[in-house]
Amino acid sequence: MLLLRNPSIRLLFAGQALYWSCSMIGITLTALVGLQLAPLNILATLPLCLWMLGNLFSVQPLSRFMQRHGRRPGLMLGAGAGVVGGLLSALGVWLGDFVVFCLGALPIGAYQASAMYYRFAALEAVTATEKGRASGYVIGGGVLAALLVPSALQWTGNLLSTPFVSAYLLIATFALLALLLMSRLREGAAPPKAKAGFKELRQLLGNPIIRAAIATTAIGNGLMVLVMNATPLAMSFCGFALDSSAEVIQWHMLGMFLPAFLAGPLVDRLGSRRVALLGGLILLGSASIALSGVLLLNFLFSSLLLGLGWNLMLVAGTTLLAEGHDESQRGQAQGLMELLNGILAAGAAFSAGVLISGLGWSALNLVVLPLVGLALLMLLPARRSLQPSAS
Secondary structure, three states: OHHHHOHHHHHHHHHHHHHHHHHHHHHHHHHHHHHHHOOOHHHOOHHHHHHHHHHHHHHHHHHHHHHHHOHHHHHHHHHHHHHHHHHHHHHHHHHOOHHHHHHHHHHHHHHHHHHOOHHHHHHOOOOHHHHHHHHHHHHOOHHHHHHHHHHHHHHHOOOOOOOOHHHHHHHHHHHHHHHHHHOOOOOOOOOOOOOOOHHHHHHHHOOHHHHHHHHHHHHHHHHHHHHHHHHHHHHHHOOOOHHHHHHHHHHHHHHHHOOHHHHHHHHHHHOHHHHHHHHHHHHHHHHHHHHOOOOHHHHHHHHHHHHHHHHHHHHHHHHHHHOOOOHHHHHHHHHHHHHHHHHHHHHHHHHHHHHHHHOOHHHHHHHHHHHHHHHHHHHHHHHHHHHHHHO
16 A cells, blocks of 8 residues: 555655644634633634634745745644644643733644645655545545544643643644654655746636636535534534534544545546546535434534545545646645635635524535535536546
């Protein structure tokens, strides 16, 4: 198996597991800690907003930095930001200082931005026939996080006298381990001089393959964040206990990461476009199940399919992007994809509560249908563009 025999893929898989461990700890605790420290309740989610802003502000500079200097220093820089962010957050909790706690969220967001490039680094470590498996296996590192984080949170819960300090120290520790792993990453061939500027940006956006790849990942990611964040609220409104919501989210996380070990080989065998189409159809199935009722099984299976559809669209979109640009455009193309992914995810996170409270669960799932349809339509011109090179 590629994961076992390629040292770069092994390192990136482990780095992805460490990043998602940090992310799950942050998602689980940050709003709760913010509620305890914030002077006003409405500011409770401000640290999470700053986390997203740190991500958005970092994706393009990191991509340009790695285009000039290589993957290893860029990924080490991002992991180092995670160490700083974890330590600052822990200090803010220990001091009871909301401002310091918020400051810690920004560099953690930069760490998130760097971790999103792990799957791109995987593409550069393999041959053309293995790119789907490479990106899929690296994304699949999140499976370890889903299995380890609940136990890790229980173990660190009362480790120190001040609650939650140890959890953010754990984020710093995981980020430090990621930094050490990335320092051992093999650097590929020196990247060519980067092409940048508005002319190159217009050229990229004029390419139907690039547009389809970005639409595939951005729409899949945005819809996943939107529905995932709204699901616990919807279940609460329907009278389900917190344990039921936790079970549904656990199945959703398994749906997000376990299929990566199948999605990659599917991309290599069937092609990026067909797997992206399959992912979109699965997202439509998720919305259909959610619209058909509000029983526990409806929530469970729709969330499972939501994670599966996201996974297929992310793996397929990532590999499709590589087919639409040359090496000199790599940094700008990948940075553009991650920027738009982040913008849609941030907008979805901010709007989930508003939509579920104002319009309801059914209306929110109806939003899925036209957006998935748009992503699928954008794959049609990409197919025509790919045909000449395939012949």
